[in-house]
Amino acid sequence: MLLIDCPHCGPRPEIEFRYGGEAHIARPENPDALSDAEWADYLFMRRNTKGVFAERWMHAAGCRRWFNALRDTASYKILATYKAGEQPPATAGAED
Amino acid sequence: MQKFSVFALARNALTGHRNWQRQWRSPEPQADYDVVIVGGGGHGLATAYYLAKEHGITNVVVLEKGWLGGGNTGRNTTIVRSNYLWDESARIYEHALKLWEGLSQDLNYNVMLSQRGVLNLAHNLGDVREGRRRVYANRLNGVDAEWLDADGVKAFCPIIDISPNARYPVMGATLQRRGGVARHDAVAWGFARAADARGVDIIQQCEVTGIRRAGGRVTGVETTRGFIGAKKVGIVAAGHTSVLASMADIRLPIESHPLQALVSEPIKPVHPCVVMSNAVHVYVSQSDKGELVIGAGIDGFLGYGQRGSFHIIESQMGALIELFPIFSRLRMMRSWGGIVDTCPDASPIICKTPVDGLYINGGWGTGGFKATPGSGWCFAHTIARDDPHPLNAPFNLDRFVTGALVDEHGAAAVAH
Numbered sequence: 001m002l003l004i005d006c007p008h009c010g011p012r013p014e015i016e017f018r019y020g021g022e023a024h025i026a027r028p029e030n031p032d033a034l035s036d037a038e039w040a041d042y043l044f045m046r047r048n049t050k051g052v053f054a055e056r057w058m059h060a061a062g063c064r065r066w067f068n069a070l071r072d073t074a075s076y077k078i079l080a081t082y083k084a085g086e087q088p089p090a091t092a093g094a095e096d
Numbered sequence: 097m098q099k100f101s102v103f104a105l106a107r108n109a110l111t112g113h114r115n116w117q118r119q120w121r122s123p124e125p126q127a128d129y130d131v132v133i134v135g136g137g138g139h140g141l142a143t144a145y146y147l148a149k150e151h152g153i154t155n156v157v158v159l160e161k162g163w164l165g166g167g168n169t170g171r172n173t174t175i176v177r178s179n180y181l182w183d184e185s186a187r188i189y190e191h192a193l194k195l196w197e198g199l200s201q202d203l204n205y206n207v208m209l210s211q212r213g214v215l216n217l218a219h220n221l222g223d224v225r226e227g228r229r230r231v232y233a234n235r236l237n238g239v240d241a242e243w244l245d246a247d248g249v250k251a252f253c254p255i256i257d258i259s260p261n262a263r264y265p266v267m268g269a270t271l272q273r274r275g276g277v278a279r280h281d282a283v284a285w286g287f288a289r290a291a292d293a294r295g296v297d298i299i300q301q302c303e304v305t306g307i308r309r310a311g312g313r314v315t316g317v318e319t320t321r322g323f324i325g326a327k328k329v330g331i332v333a334a335g336h337t338s339v340l341a342s343m344a345d346i347r348l349p350i351e352s353h354p355l356q357a358l359v360s361e362p363i364k365p366v367h368p369c370v371v372m373s374n375a376v377h378v379y380v381s382q383s384d385k386g387e388l389v390i391g392a393g394i395d396g397f398l399g400y401g402q403r404g405s406f407h408i409i410e411s412q413m414g415a416l417i418e419l420f421p422i423f424s425r426l427r428m429m430r431s432w433g434g435i436v437d438t439c440p441d442a443s444p445i446i447c448k449t450p451v452d453g454l455y456i457n458g459g460w461g462t463g464g465f466k467a468t469p470g471s472g473w474c475f476a477h478t479i480a481r482d483d484p485h486p487l488n489a490p491f492n493l494d495r496f497v498t499g500a501l502v503d504e505h506g507a508a509a510v511a512h
Contacts, residue, residue, distance in 0.1 A: 001405045019396040040497040044349035048338035050400045074400045
């Protein structure tokens, strides 16, 4: 089980959290202008990175706030957590 | 290929079983091939086999970064069934099941298909309605399906607890009698041996590290054993589909997750069929060795680690004991994880790509094993003709743009 350092509450076990997938996917500024292919890219297409990956978590059994984490998807090691809206901290090996 | 038969067995017994041929060669890779298949699991080996058998294309190589069947082919819970709700899914999985039914003869290799029946349990009125609807849909598609009430479930699988006092009482189940289990390693080995006999090269411990292209067309693959030229390349690498597709700058709607399974200590035969439960979420069968083979859901997070979280196993065991109190003192022997590549609509992707000569077969999520022969058969057709077969045409990448999704979430008789 992962030990996840919630930026608001501190380290808590994984069962308190819900996963939210890839982070930093911005909702389109002007949805009316999007083509079907651009919608598909926004809705469905994902990096699915093997390695350091920026992803969203929600502390469901705690502060109930969304935040972001940098985690290595091969070793599962969490390199950093940071609040929603912030940019990922510069971490060695981070590519996203 | 040395044909396996009772006579061959007797003949080799006379010489102390020292003269059996190796089941497949381990050749050095040629400089180029007509078709390179990336991934030596069941689907990849089946693709190579059907390319040779159905389409006469034998200048084919299968590249495997580890060992044959060491990925999801050797890590699944071996369940075979075709009782999917939607027409598109029912057709392709039923095609696969029909191939399964003749596979041991076709490959001259016993894949130990045991059609012992698959129960999908219903625990509430919603489940009951969905289950009955799926039975009718299956029958319309020529897939055998029956509805059993709780007593019928008890008669079919006597060790199950159907007490109305259970937290999640069993209210009935769908039954596919033609469903069952097969020996997963034998599937990989049987396809490998039969493909090799038709001239397919199988190269293990050879990882693809790049996909070379020129003018929008694939020209070959970079590997840990050097460059291998190819007219066509098929990616069929289960959990790593996205990693390989990104080598050709193709974005996919796939997310890879760990999926765990475990086996108990071996016991005498007590469990006569396959039981799957969506609501309490566990699926279990008993292997011929006597071990219970138990699977459940994926870990929530994206992961390539071939291992998952312990709390997933805990809830899986809770579900098992809920359904089968008889197993409460059973010890578990081994657990392991595989990497499943899940699609947003829980349906696979078997299609051409924007790169000419590059094909993708992936996104099978948690349920690829049952499709192994059908998947390989369709993918071989797609590669050989450069055109999808009607069976796999709906499972293209374009469906995420047009919206023609084949949404098997829940409909597929198991949560994904």
